[in-house]
Structure formats: C-alpha cells, structure tokens
Amino acid sequence: MAQLYYRYGAMNSGKSIEIIKVAHNYEEQGKSVILMTSALDTREERGTVASRVGLSRNAHVIEADSNCFDMVKSIDPDASCILIDEAQFLSKQHVLQLAKIVDELSIPVIAFGLKNDFQNNLFEGSQALLLYADKIEEMKTICWFCGRKAIMNLRFHDSKPVYEGEQIQVGGNESYYPVCRKHYFNPPMEQMGK
Numbered sequence: 001m002a003q004l005y006y007r008y009g010a011m012n013s014g015k016s017i018e019i020i021k022v023a024h025n026y027e028e029q030g031k032s033v034i035l036m037t038s039a040l041d042t043r044e045e046r047g048t049v050a051s052r053v054g055l056s057r058n059a060h061v062i063e064a065d066s067n068c069f070d071m072v073k074s075i076d077p078d079a080s081c082i083l084i085d086e087a088q089f090l091s092k093q094h095v096l097q098l099a100k101i102v103d104e105l106s107i108p109v110i111a112f113g114l115k116n117d118f119q120n121n122l123f124e125g126s127q128a129l130l131l132y133a134d135k136i137e138e139m140k141t142i143c144w145f146c147g148r149k150a151i152m153n154l155r156f157h158d159s160k161p162v163y164e165g166e167q168i169q170v171g172g173n174e175s176y177y178p179v180c181r182k183h184y185f186n187p188p189m190e191q192m193g194k
C-alpha cells in the first residue's frame, strides 16, 4: 500500500541530501521518481533540491495555484515515488492533492520539511501534513550551540536573534539556525560565528 510520509526536521537536518539519496536508490533499480519543491524556496534557485554538502537535482516547481495531482499525472503517472522538498510552504490544498496521489494513483509520496516556523507556529503545509500523513518521522540534528537535539529554528537578522516578523521572509538578510529550546530563548551570542 502506498502511503503519504511526512519527514520533518529542523534546519540542517539533512532533508535535501536524503531526497537526493532516496531518488538515487530508486533510479539505481530502474524506477522513476518525481522531485518537486515549493516555489517559495528562498535559499536556492527555483526548481532545485540542493544539499549543503554540494549535491543538487532539478525539481518540478509547485506554484501557489499548481495542482500536484494533475502535475504528477502529466509528468509520469507510473512514477514509483514522489519526493517533495520544502513541504512546509505547501498549502493545505496541495497536501490534499498529495494524499490523492497516494490514494488514487497508489504512488508513495514522501514530503520533507520544517515543522516549526521561527516563532514556533506550524507552517500551513506542516500542519496539513501532520494531520493527513500516514507516517510521520522526525529527522534529527543537533543544536547549533550544544549537543542536544534541535527542535526549533532561530532566525537571525544582522547577527541578532529575532522573534517577530513575517513567517516567510523573501529576499531578506535572514539566516536560520537549528537550536534546542533552551538556546532558542537564550542563544549564547559569544558562540556565534564559530
């Protein structure tokens, strides 16, 4: 049975490299996969899944008005797996379309993304995936400042932590760090830049 998977993790938990790895494993067996990513990805060029270790792949771009179900039907309805990057930026409608791909086309869909935004609210895509996914899996990474598990993302602007602002900052000078709860509230600034 095909299933809808949601694999969430904080910043730098290796989501993009995992997508590239899973795609490679399928393709090595002669099976085709479809890579998709949100148009809202601000880190990289549009339409790429890029990992920090340097590997990257092209991906189909999901726009606000795209229908993921129709996209998959026209790209390759016989695909063995659909891999989604930046799934936190999807709308609830997009997530319902992913569920329809699983239920009606019997293709497994694995969506990767953040859970918490920088103010510890759910993104729309994260909320919908938590509600509709068959399997929810955490991808672990450690706090930027200590060895504990990172469960949050701290936004920095001009090297200062910020706790207010738009959920999605496009084109700004922001950076994000994976942090534990303690260091979300009290980041040891003397360690920054290390």
Ligand SMILES: [Zn+2]
Residues within 6 Å of the ligand: 143, 144, 145, 146, 147, 148, 179, 180, 181, 182, 183
């Ligand atoms: Zn910490």
